Amino acid sequence: MAPIDAYALTNFFPNTSNVVLRGGYTNHVTGISGQVETLMNYSSGTVEQLFAIAGTAIYNATTAGAVGAAVVSGLTNARWEYINVTTAGGSFLYLVNGVDAPRLYNGTTWTAITAVSSPAITGVTTTDLSNITLWKNLVWFVQKDSLKSWYLPTSAVGGAANVIDLSSVAMRGGTLVAMGTWTIDAGYGVNDNLVFVTSEGEVIVYSGTDPSSANTFALVGVWQLGNPIGKRCLKKYGGDLLILTIDGLIPLASGLQSSRLDPRVALSDKIQGAFVAASALYKSTFGWQIVFSPENDALWVNVPVALGSQQQYVMNTITRAWCNFTGWYANCWETFDEQPYFGGSGVVAKAWDSGFADNATNISARALQAFNYFDARGVEKYFTRARPTILTDGTPSIFVGINVDYDLSDNTSALSYSTTATGVWGTSRWETGLWGSSLVVTNNWQGVTGIGYTGAVQLKSASKGLQIEWASTDVVYQNGWAGI
Numbered sequence: 001m002a003p004i005d006a007y008a009l010t011n012f013f014p015n016t017s018n019v020v021l022r023g024g025y026t027n028h029v030t031g032i033s034g035q036v037e038t039l040m041n042y043s044s045g046t047v048e049q050l051f052a053i054a055g056t057a058i059y060n061a062t063t064a065g066a067v068g069a070a071v072v073s074g075l076t077n078a079r080w081e082y083i084n085v086t087t088a089g090g091s092f093l094y095l096v097n098g099v100d101a102p103r104l105y106n107g108t109t110w111t112a113i114t115a116v117s118s119p120a121i122t123g124v125t126t127t128d129l130s131n132i133t134l135w136k137n138l139v140w141f142v143q144k145d146s147l148k149s150w151y152l153p154t155s156a157v158g159g160a161a162n163v164i165d166l167s168s169v170a171m172r173g174g175t176l177v178a179m180g181t182w183t184i185d186a187g188y189g190v191n192d193n194l195v196f197v198t199s200e201g202e203v204i205v206y207s208g209t210d211p212s213s214a215n216t217f218a219l220v221g222v223w224q225l226g227n228p229i230g231k232r233c234l235k236k237y238g239g240d241l242l243i244l245t246i247d248g249l250i251p252l253a254s255g256l257q258s259s260r261l262d263p264r265v266a267l268s269d270k271i272q273g274a275f276v277a278a279s280a281l282y283k284s285t286f287g288w289q290i291v292f293s294p295e296n297d298a299l300w301v302n303v304p305v306a307l308g309s310q311q312q313y314v315m316n317t318i319t320r321a322w323c324n325f326t327g328w329y330a331n332c333w334e335t336f337d338e339q340p341y342f343g344g345s346g347v348v349a350k351a352w353d354s355g356f357a358d359n360a361t362n363i364s365a366r367a368l369q370a371f372n373y374f375d376a377r378g379v380e381k382y383f384t385r386a387r388p389t390i391l392t393d394g395t396p397s398i399f400v401g402i403n404v405d406y407d408l409s410d411n412t413s414a415l416s417y418s419t420t421a422t423g424v425w426g427t428s429r430w431e432t433g434l435w436g437s438s439l440v441v442t443n444n445w446q447g448v449t450g451i452g453y454t455g456a457v458q459l460k461s462a463s464k465g466l467q468i469e470w471a472s473t474d475v476v477y478q479n480g481w482a483g484i
Contacts, residue, residue, distance in 0.1 A: 001370035006323075007408060007456065011365035012470065013298070013314065014321035018391075019367065021461065021468040022314075022325055023296075023352035027359055028341060029061040035307070036343025037078040037286065039334035044091035044107055050336045051093075051105075052348050053078040058103075058110070061348045072110050076100050079286065081131045081231060085139055087155045094157060098130025098144040104157060119158025124150050131231055133179040135194045136209060142176045149176060149196065151211060164211060166196060166204055169222060174200035177228050182252050183239035193220060195241060195252065197234065201227040203243070203256065223256045229283050232332075235290035237299070244290055246279045248272055249301060267299070271313060271322045278303050278313075291333045292317075293340050296352055302330055308345070327358045357464040365461045367470070371406055371454040380480040383450040388459055389471040391439040396463035400473070404452025411458070439467065443474075451480070 001007070012019045034055035042049040052061040055078055057070035075097075082095035093105040101112040104119070115122050130144035139152045141161070147170050150161040166176065175198065182193045182205065196204040203225055208217035226247030233244040241252040248266035255265055268275045282288075287304025291312075300314040312325040328351055330342035340351045349359070357363060374381065383402045390398060401411060457473050 003370055003372050005370040006367055007370060008366060008368040009323035010367070011325055011327065011363055012323055012367050013296075014316050014319065014323055015469075016316070016318055017471075019470040021356060021363060021365055021463070021466075024355050024357040024363055025328060025342075025349045025351045025359060026353055026355060027347045028064050028350045029059070029067050029348040030346065031066045032059055032061075032346045032348070033057070035078070035331055035345055036348060037331045038080045038082075038095075039332050039336075039341060039343050039348065040080075040082045040093060040095065041084075041334050041336050042091075042093040042105060042107070043084055044086075047107055048337065049107075050334065050341065050348070052343055053080055054343070054346070072103065079231075083132050083134050083139070085134050085157060087157060089157070092157055094132060094139065096129040096132050096141065099127060101126050102129055102132075113158070117158075119156075121152065121158055121161055123161040124163070131176075131178055133181065135179075135181050136192060138211070140179055140194070142179060145175055147174070147176055147198070149179065162212060166198075169204055169219065170198050170200070170202050171222065172198070172200035172202055172224075174198045174202070178231055178234050180234040180236065180241050182241040184253065195234075197228050197243065199227065201225045201245060203252070205256075221256075225250060225255055229279060230286070230288040232289040235292060237292060242267070242290055244288060244301060246276070246283060248275050249290070267315060267320065268301075268313070268322070270320065274324075275301075275313065278305075281305075287331050289333055291335075291340060293335070293352065295338055296340075298352075300325070302333060302342075304331070307331075327363065355465060356467055360464070362462050362464045365468075366410065367457075367459045368403060368408065368410075369457045369473075371403070371456040373454050374475075374477065376479060378453065380451065380453055381455065381477040382480055383448050383452075383455050383475065383477040385445050385476040386448045386457055387443050387445045387474040388457075389441060389443045389473070391441055391469040391471060392466055393439050394463070394466040396461050396466045396468055399460045400446045400448060401458045402448040402450040402475070403456045403458055404450040405454055439469065448475075 011022050013022050032054045036052045036054045038053040040051045050061045052059045056075045058072035059067050060071055076099040080095045080097040085092050090106050096102045101114050104111045113126050128143050129141040131142035133140050137155045141150045147166040149164045153159040177199050178197045180195045182195050194206045203223045205220040207220050210216040226245035229244050235242045243250045248268035250266050285304040289302040292299050297317050299317050300312040303311050308329050310329050314325055315322050329344050332343045334341050342349055386400045388400055
């Protein structure tokens, strides 16, 4: 591994010039009954609302605090897919789950969409619609357990549905899992293509404008990628479309060329071992999702290890360096008011906030750098001291150790941290209250012990409410005997 790589980087985010402690989270809405498995952002241009689905009900999670009464009840499950769509009739939130009748929200009223509702969808059994997308003013649906996709009339949220049957196109069979849009420049201008993904990893791409006419709607091609993971396997990323597969996180533009032949095209190439292991163990577990947070220059994949043990594989979108976050026990994610929110056990939480605490509890972080020969391969070394350069606004608990010769174990003890009471503006007295400071540099030497040919710095921290930035580490060692 390169000297600037790390074997483990947990709850530390690799910034462009240093490594920083991730932000914390705070509970936004509490008192929800059950696991929150879907979050939805309704945006009409003038109104933005956040909704959470848990158990058999939908809750308004816009305002922080204790949740109110359910706005919709009697649902079969809480795993829904949704879009925002605006027509001449207004701005709507449209959601489906493949079991219940689709729900349509206009900013005030929730309507169950059937063949006789207003609006209504005819031509297909609406309870079979399991996924949804918007392409060129057309609302598209996936029919569950089939290779059929249905679309509504132009700029409409109801009407007679028309079918596109991909049974003769999908050579490996399976079922449709998801749909998305892929914006590319084909050399003669930007075009928005419609992408279908099957359970067998086939990616089917169409281009055109009117799917009812063979003159204006045509198959571009069929490609084979790794099997997708879950229904939430697609994410718009700039003009590209990201696909979450058992082979990793694949950008469609490069993935359709050679992803199965050359896995380096995957954004997750740097953590391919961890990614493949996680997909093998948990691919059937609900909770996989791609999240893009422009405000934090971060893209992450939610990995549902188990309830209460979920973690995130997080990439810096500028450097493409990766880390992993623990402590955010998320079933699902949504961006609301430009901030990431997640749904958990009875709560909706705001993530990556500036409080640097996980709902008023400590954040523990660990890093194990790449093993380094220190320009003396074959020479045994006796490591004695290490000095990390830390910028912080307090006194967090910091431990530094050394691992030698590819020993990956965590040979440190658990850290505890107790906060010091600080002054409260408008309450504390000037000459008695303790006030915070801006970031200051601390670079104290700590004793380490290790004898080996290679060494890797291991750093752990525990803190609550403190900012930590790790800039560099100096290591002292003595050269020993050089082997032959």
